[in-house]
Amino acid sequence: MKRLTRFTPVAAALALAAGTISAVSAEESTDKLSISGFVDMSYLSVDTDGAGNSHDSGIDQVEIDLAYDFGNKLSAYVDVEYQNSEVDVEQAFITYAVSDQFTLKAGRFLSYSGWETEEPTGLFQYSGTGYAKYFYGYYQQGVSGLYNGDGYALAVSVVNDLAGPESTDSEQPGIETMIALMPTDAITIKGFYSFDKLAGTEQDTKMFNLWASYSAGPLTLAAEVNSSEYTSLAAADASGYLVMANYAFDTFGLTLRYHDYEVEDAAGNTWEDMSAITISPSYAVNDNLLIVFEYRMDSDDVSGMDSDSIALEALLTF
Template identity: 85%
Template sequence: MKRLTRLTPVAATLMLSMGTLSAAHADESTGKLTYSGFIDMSYLSIDTDGVGSTHDSGIDQVEIDFAYDFGNKLKAFVDVEYQNSEVDVEQAFITYAVSDQFTVKAGRFLSYSGWETEEPTGLFQYSGTGYAKYFYGYYQQGVSGLYNGNGYAFAVSVVNDLAGPESTDSETPGVETMIAIMPTDSITIKGFYSFDKLAGTDEDTKMINLWASYAQGPLTLAAEYNSSEYTSLAAADASGYLVMANYAFDTFGLTVRYHDYEVEDAMGTTWEDMSAITISPSYAVNDNLLMVFEYRKDSDDVSGMDSDSIAVEALVTF
């Protein structure tokens, strides 16, 4: 499951920390219409113990994001994506600025939750952890309110389904809440509590996501903790965490990340227990082209089969 770069205060924290990339995702304007986007392509090689190697390359994703400012505090956003030989509308929503601090949006939008973003433009390395489906919300249809104060923020979203972008059934809506504290320009702390009814059961889905980051100059540090219950029929309880560090050397960057998560069924049997260490250098060729290189070692404590992967990514933003 992929996650999309947020059009919220989270985006400022998650953007790549290299100064040369600060203009790489800038909008082009035509009157009140603005657009931005990216082309993402990669080569990936995975060697799994006892299984062998796989090699994949090609276009991972192409996206164009449109925004239109109607004036009078009303804006519309539409994100169009090409992936897996299909074209989809990822997001389509409107926002209304009730005041300078309070904004309401409605339509199809991405969950605020999670340290790691959906799109490659918001990641510090090539790969995501892979645990987002257990701990993060997804694309959602509903209404959300965001209040930005001086050093703090609150958000509440009421949606048809926490992870159902095509769901239209609003009989048992899901709710996502966020509390954010920004005591300084360098420190951000965010907490999310989300709950919903697991489809076809009497069980309640509950997700807790907590993350904190420190960004000062060329250095970015982050840590995240997650806990969930009944995010699927197979997953009764899950927990996971990550720690990450990124340092930018002018046009070069280096990211080191470690993550770990465990998933149990209703009988208490562990059926997924994964951890990985990721080392990812990157190089900004120019303001629009970023090359990302990654070595990742995954450990699977359930199957006992570990894997090593190498990736090379070319990310063009406009």
């Protein structure tokens, strides 16, 4: 994945402060500005066959989200992230409500696709599957339209690159389409078909993602299937799936997940074949602090080097 726009931490802090002061300089503006975000920190231990143990700990990510409602159906959103000693602008876009059902947005925004979210605040466990780069869109620059009907939704995004947050070349745009069905309050089904021209080649990138979830009371169930063609120079075809269950016991939660995916090159050789079982209990200390424990068993059928990992995460939201 391409990195996002970078600033030094000092410059970013000054720019963010200046923008915030300007936005709230008038007393009436304070009601239109909302600030949210999170601090994510963790300890991770990985034991890999034949390679020994590794241990990592520290701040994984800090994020501040600014949303401003200008009125007259117009709003703006800026998402600033601190990670790996760098400050990045992840998202920056404006949204205009054409009607109660139809909205347009333009700028840099995250793809709608994929069951598992990019941010830790949307995950039911500590880790993502690791296969998102083959099947999901990423941060994108372009325009997107979303129509919300009665029990369904449709979306189309026209972007410079399906997974290129810094791409400015719009000669051959990527297209992402979504159909969502919500037959009941508990059931959601979303399907995505995306296509683009693979940079530096005459190959067309194609990605298909379909997921369904059932969420009622303390129980959440989800399943996802994926397939893609030419998502990178090495990957000619890829397929994968996941199944997941989460149950919330008041302040405690438990997530079980299994995922599997396979990637082939243009010659039909399998160069990535991974699967994993994840067990992840969690505890909500209060409305703002979540503690997540994870035990994960990964199987690599290509290298034969399986691994077990243990993670402990503290996620503070505000």
